[in-house]
Amino acid sequence: MAERSFLKEVKKLRMGEGEVFSGEGILAVTKALLESGVSYVAGYQGAPISHLMDVLSDAKEVLQEHGIYFENSASEATAAATLAASVNYPMRGAVTFKATVGTNVASDALANLASGGVLGGALIIVGEDYGEGSSIMQERSLAFAMKSQIWLLDPRPNLPCMVKAVKQAFELSEASNTPVMLQMRIRTCHLHGQFTASDNRTADFKTGDAVDNPVRDLDRIVLPPASFQHEQEKVQKRWPAAVEFIKSHSLNEFFSENLADIGIIVQGGVYNTLLRVLKNLGLADVFGESQIPIYVMNVAYPVIDDEVERFCQGKSAVLMVEEGQPNFTEQNISMILRQKNLTARLHGKDILPLAGEYNSERLFEGVSDFLQRYGCLEKAEKSIPVADLIPVTAVSETESAAVVQYEPSLADSVHQRPPGFCTGCPERPIFTAMKLVERELGSHHVSADIGCHLFSILPPFNLGNTTMGYGLGAAGAAAMVGSEKKRAIAVMGDGGFWHNGLTSGIANAVFNKSDNLTIIVDNSYSAATGGQDLLSSTAKNDSRSTGHEISTAVKSVGVKWVRTVTHTYDLKSMIREIREALTTGFKGPKVLIAQSECMLNKQRRLKRESRSALDEGKRVVRERFGVDADTCTGDHSCIRLSGCPSLSIKANPDPLRQDPVATVIESCVGCGLCGEVSHAAVLCPSFYRVNVVSNPRWLERYLFRMSVKIISLLQRVADRRRSRLTF
Numbered sequence: 001m002a003e004r005s006f007l008k009e010v011k012k013l014r015m016g017e018g019e020v021f022s023g024e025g026i027l028a029v030t031k032a033l034l035e036s037g038v039s040y041v042a043g044y045q046g047a048p049i050s051h052l053m054d055v056l057s058d059a060k061e062v063l064q065e066h067g068i069y070f071e072n073s074a075s076e077a078t079a080a081a082t083l084a085a086s087v088n089y090p091m092r093g094a095v096t097f098k099a100t101v102g103t104n105v106a107s108d109a110l111a112n113l114a115s116g117g118v119l120g121g122a123l124i125i126v127g128e129d130y131g132e133g134s135s136i137m138q139e140r141s142l143a144f145a146m147k148s149q150i151w152l153l154d155p156r157p158n159l160p161c162m163v164k165a166v167k168q169a170f171e172l173s174e175a176s177n178t179p180v181m182l183q184m185r186i187r188t189c190h191l192h193g194q195f196t197a198s199d200n201r202t203a204d205f206k207t208g209d210a211v212d213n214p215v216r217d218l219d220r221i222v223l224p225p226a227s228f229q230h231e232q233e234k235v236q237k238r239w240p241a242a243v244e245f246i247k248s249h250s251l252n253e254f255f256s257e258n259l260a261d262i263g264i265i266v267q268g269g270v271y272n273t274l275l276r277v278l279k280n281l282g283l284a285d286v287f288g289e290s291q292i293p294i295y296v297m298n299v300a301y302p303v304i305d306d307e308v309e310r311f312c313q314g315k316s317a318v319l320m321v322e323e324g325q326p327n328f329t330e331q332n333i334s335m336i337l338r339q340k341n342l343t344a345r346l347h348g349k350d351i352l353p354l355a356g357e358y359n360s361e362r363l364f365e366g367v368s369d370f371l372q373r374y375g376c377l378e379k380a381e382k383s384i385p386v387a388d389l390i391p392v393t394a395v396s397e398t399e400s401a402a403v404v405q406y407e408p409s410l411a412d413s414v415h416q417r418p419p420g421f422c423t424g425c426p427e428r429p430i431f432t433a434m435k436l437v438e439r440e441l442g443s444h445h446v447s448a449d450i451g452c453h454l455f456s457i458l459p460p461f462n463l464g465n466t467t468m469g470y471g472l473g474a475a476g477a478a479a480m481v482g483s484e485k486k487r488a489i490a491v492m493g494d495g496g497f498w499h500n501g502l503t504s505g506i507a508n509a510v511f512n513k514s515d516n517l518t519i520i521v522d523n524s525y526s527a528a529t530g531g532q533d534l535l536s537s538t539a540k541n542d543s544r545s546t547g548h549e550i551s552t553a554v555k556s557v558g559v560k561w562v563r564t565v566t567h568t569y570d571l572k573s574m575i576r577e578i579r580e581a582l583t584t585g586f587k588g589p590k591v592l593i594a595q596s597e598c599m600l601n602k603q604r605r606l607k608r609e610s611r612s613a614l615d616e617g618k619r620v621v622r623e624r625f626g627v628d629a630d631t632c633t634g635d636h637s638c639i640r641l642s643g644c645p646s647l648s649i650k651a652n653p654d655p656l657r658q659d660p661v662a663t664v665i666e667s668c669v670g671c672g673l674c675g676e677v678s679h680a681a682v683l684c685p686s687f688y689r690v691n692v693v694s695n696p697r698w699l700e701r702y703l704f705r706m707s708v709k710i711i712s713l714l715q716r717v718a719d720r721r722r723s724r725l726t727f
Contacts, residue, residue, distance in 0.1 A: 010059040015197040032166035037201035040069040042082040045529040046098025048186040049127030080106035086120035099126035114148040121170030122179040131357025152301040159193035176242035263293035266321040320348035325355040418458040424669035426596030433574035449473030451493035460643040471496030474505025495526035509589035510558040523598040568596040571676040623670030631686040634659030
């Protein structure tokens with residue numbers, strides 16, 4: 001169950017020649033794959049590329065119509081290795097995953113693929129998760145592409161360019177016998193637009209044809225002596241072939257090339273932002289007509305020397321807009337200028353931010369500085385640094401000077417709030433239990449893992465010492481041994497477990513006789529990437545095999561101490577099992593499986609069921625919790641040990657008490673953890689549970705009316721007694 005269904009949108013994938021396709025970037029890429037005649041597609045979900053996997057899954061009927069094999073791969077390495085089908089056969093294939101972490105996981109397969117080369121077109125679509133909105137380390141896909149000599153496309157963010165890039169990527173791959181990487185930023189994945197569709201193509205050579213007619217070519221296998229020849233083949237044959245294809249098919253673009261004696265070279269993915277900045281400066285319009293020459297590198301690697309020379313010839317200065325660090329492209333262009341004896345002065349990271357995402361605000365100041373230095377722009381008056389401002393109005397077309405109105409950012413007036421678990425998340429009680437056990441046994445080293453549970457590192461839990469990668473929680477604690485007093489704790493999600501944690505973490509712990517505890521968070525889905533199904537998912541999936549128990553898997557590799565808590569909201573059971581795992585005399589790896597369904601997916605399922613039941617006039621009950629303000633002492637342990645977004649505070653109704661009291665807001669989903677926490681911590685009696693009943697039975701209506709009358713009568717009696725009191 002993915003967080004979003006594309007069942008309606010995938011109908012557009014059947015559009016034919018001349019029809020106008022409207023939709024999201026992810027859908028456009030899927031349509032481009034169909035129009036390119038692919039034979040197989042595989043991948044692993046991860047932001048910002050998860051929706052591409054969801055689209056492909058929902059479009060299985062369309063894929064089957066054209067004999068396309070689609071696979072939800074076990075990991076990025078699995079997906080990348082799938083491209084081996086294009087090594088010996090004239091068969092087009094595509095895989096997708098998140099960059100750069102996914103590229104790192106897939107590096108072994110990708111490096112071997114790039115070394116031996118491909119016969120059919122091989123396309124790697126990577127979701128570039130870079131900038132302040134990213135959840136991973138700040139690295140770039142370009143470095144990997146350069147290292148393995150995989151050509152990297154970074155198309156301008158509009159649907160026609162993206163569709164064209166997908167098609168040309170396959171052609172470039174086949175022309176140069178090299179895999180091609182297509183980089184898609186978050187905004188590129190989710191922007192909306194239109195393009196003119198073409199007919200879908202059924203591949204001339206399919207996967208079944210390869211199985212029926214196997215081909216063996218030793219020159220394609222990375223094994224001496226062929227592996228020594230691959231490096232020479234890359235530079236003597238594949239590179240020149242790629243350069244010739246890029247030049248002859250004009251993959252890179254020139255705009256307003258000779259309008260001025262300065263120019264801007266920009267990565268394709270940053271083009272829209274640059275154009276917005278130039279428009280705000282009065283030097284371009286929304287249709288792309290610029291007064292400043294622009295060279296758009298839709299191919300980020302390799303850099304085409306002849307095109308750089310052509311653009312820089314006769315110019316006094318050039319600005320390289322290269323997002324990310326190190327400035328690989330700027331260094332490459334600097335070398336080209338020196339070798340070609342060009343006098344254009346090159347600017348880049350000297351006036352633009354050294355690192356970080358180039359949004360409009362960050363790019364505005366650097367571009368303005370560059371243009372002012374060379375007399376192409378009057379100095380714009382700004383009393384506050386651009387980085388601290390938010391644009392509220394753009395420059396009017398009639399204004400000759402570059403004046404942009406700004407207002408102060410909200411950053412100075414709104415408190416920062418760390419990311420945290422969703423309302424009712426079943427992972428929250430796991431870390432609440434760990435905090436309560438910590439009060440008894442002291443702090444422990446906690447090796448964290450990638451996934452929603454990583455939020456436990458932040459307040460209010462403050463648990464977690466390191467995180468090394470997806471499914472590597474147990475491996476990250478491998479060296480934390482040797483103490484007779486304490487055991488290290490590792491945390492791993494079910495997604496990470498099936499990704500690689502079973503072998504790299506659990507089996508490794510068995511082999512090395514580890515005495516640590518690994519807590520596996522089993523919420524039935526790959527929740528952090530959008531709620532996709534897993535091997536251990538309990539939901540029925542007609543196209544996948546699910547329902548495989550994690551406990552069976554860990555026992556099969558030799559774990560003897562295995563416990564399962566089937567309801568994580570049962571705080572007493574969670575505390576008891578964690579305490580036992582940390583204090584037991586048993587020597588060897590210990591695995592505690594904490595199970596409860598992801599609340600987001602559960603609510604999506606329950607809401608559909610509730611809507612259907614309400615439409616049929618059936619009785620529907622929803623649980624909600626509340627706090628009795630007259631009873632609450634203002635201790636707030638429920639908030640400190642939970643951090644649930646539905647828990648807040650309000651003014652104390654008692655005029656003799658000043659401490660604010662806890663309250664439960666409307667977003668409550670009735671998980672009950674807040675009450676469990678309070679009872680476990682301080683035996684708080686202030687929490688109560690209510691049932692919200694829709695379409696109640698006649699007896700329930702009658703009892704409700706009677707209770708209202710009785711409560712009203714008792715309240716009037718109490719009010720009369722209070723009125724007789726004198727102070």
